[in-house]
Each structure stands twice: as C-alpha cells, then as structure tokens.
Amino acid sequence: MATTEHTGYNTVLKLAEGSETKKALVGVTSDTFARQANVKTSITKTDAGSKRVKATTIDDTFTVSGVCGYDSTLLSRFDIMQLVGKTVAFEYVITEATAGGGGTVSGSALVTGYSEDTPADPETDATYSLNLQVTGTPAFTAAS
Amino acid sequence: MNESIGNKLAQVLDGICPVFENEAGTQHLPYAVYTLDTEPTYVKGGTSKIAGTLMLYIYARTAADALAIRQSVESAIATNMQGGQYRSKLRSATSDNDDESYMQTLEYFIAQIA
Numbered sequence: 001m002a003t004t005e006h007t008g009y010n011t012v013l014k015l016a017e018g019s020e021t022k023k024a025l026v027g028v029t030s031d032t033f034a035r036q037a038n039v040k041t042s043i044t045k046t047d048a049g050s051k052r053v054k055a056t057t058i059d060d061t062f063t064v065s066g067v068c069g070y071d072s073t074l075l076s077r078f079d080i081m082q083l084v085g086k087t088v089a090f091e092y093v094i095t096e097a098t099a100g101g102g103g104t105v106s107g108s109a110l111v112t113g114y115s116e117d118t119p120a121d122p123e124t125d126a127t128y129s130l131n132l133q134v135t136g137t138p139a140f141t142a143a144s
Numbered sequence: 145m146n147e148s149i150g151n152k153l154a155q156v157l158d159g160i161c162p163v164f165e166n167e168a169g170t171q172h173l174p175y176a177v178y179t180l181d182t183e184p185t186y187v188k189g190g191t192s193k194i195a196g197t198l199m200l201y202i203y204a205r206t207a208a209d210a211l212a213i214r215q216s217v218e219s220a221i222a223t224n225m226q227g228g229q230y231r232s233k234l235r236s237a238t239s240d241n242d243d244e245s246y247m248q249t250l251e252y253f254i255a256q257i258a
Contacts, residue, residue, distance in 0.1 A: 009186065009188055009189075012188050012189075024188060024189070025188075027187050027192060028187055028188040028189075029185070029186065029187055029188075031188075066187065067185065067187060067192060067193075069192075122231075122233050122253070123195070123233065123253045123255075125185070125193070
C-alpha cells in the first residue's frame, strides 16, 4: 500500500475567543505545530551505568507566519494582534481526502506573542508572526 | 487565481503599439515585446498574489518614436495597473539602438492581487 503524502495547505489552524466560531487566520503562509517532551534523566548505583529517562510534561506550541490583511471571513490583522495574552480555543484541522488521513487536534492555548514586519519597500508585503502555547492536554480526534 | 497580467497588459497597451509576449510577431516597426518572470505567493486557502518582474522592450524607427511610445506605455500602466487587482512600479528605463531600430527597455515590478 502506497504512502499518502499530506500537503501543507490542507492543514489549517482555527482560533476563537470564548464561544465565538473558530476562524482561520488571514494570509497564512505557514504554520508550525511543535510537541516537545520535557525529559527527566536520573541514574542510581543500581542502574549499572544506564541512565533512566522519562517524559515529565509535554510542551505543545504553534507558530503562525502570514501576510497581513483583512478578510471578513477570517481572523484579520487587527483581530490577531489583540489576541496576545488571551487564552483561545483552537482547532488544528488536517483535511485529507484519503480515508484515515485526516483529523483534528483541539484544545485551548495562550497567545504568547505577536510580531509584524512592515517594510517600506513597495515590493514587499507586510507580514506577521503569532506564537501560541497550548494549555492542558490537546485532544486528538481522527477523522472517521 | 489564474495569472492574468499578460492579458491585462495587452489590453492596457492596446492602441499604443502592437504588443507581443516573449517574441515579436512582426518586423514592422513600431512594436513592443514583454516577458514576465513571476512567482505566486501561496497562503492557506489559495494564492494571494502573483508577483515578479515585467520586462518591456519597445522598438521604433526613430529615437523620438521610441521615447513617445515609452511615455505612453508608462502612462497607461500607471493609470491602469496601479491599484485594484494589479500593482506596478517602474524600476528602471534604458535606451539603446542598433542599425535597424531604436529601443526603450522598461523594467517593472508587477503584481496581481487575489
């Protein structure tokens, strides 16, 4: 059975404050979802020279890169910059046509940072970057 | 989004002089040839922009004709391809000539916005 490669544009991060409908972010050129286990290492005499390693917690983070803009159906530039310091609900939706390929990672996240770059060069777009730290354990739901 | 810069350019320059893409379809002066070197900007949900370099080569029988056409071309592009779906910025303009014709070469930044 052949491997089905997933395409980046079929994975979309959606955010919402409170009970609002989750929306994708405007102009996203790339987003990164990173899972990092915090590891505790120990060794005792009885371990006979082999270290014990175990994961204590997992840090889940998102980084979004995009082109600044406005779209009434999306979270736009002014919406996004005002999210810093707030806890938002998120859905990270993996939409793949092939059975078994899709699914959703969901939960809540603290928006830890926003920055934008607005160069004077008329040939260059204004761009932004958004950082989120997932709070709690996200839910992983495979598409049926 | 489909790239439509070439079609728009042909429409904008219609009536100034015959315009060809990549290679001249005539030897009858005056005429212009353009080349496009563009790249799309992909965002989640589609293509947000197609942008790059437009080179316009204007060929005329006299230096004055070439300059007059260049001025008309610059004016037409500034009027019709700046704002709305298109963005343009003249980067450079140079003059040259050979035994058969006088040339004006215009280099533009060009963009088509979704």
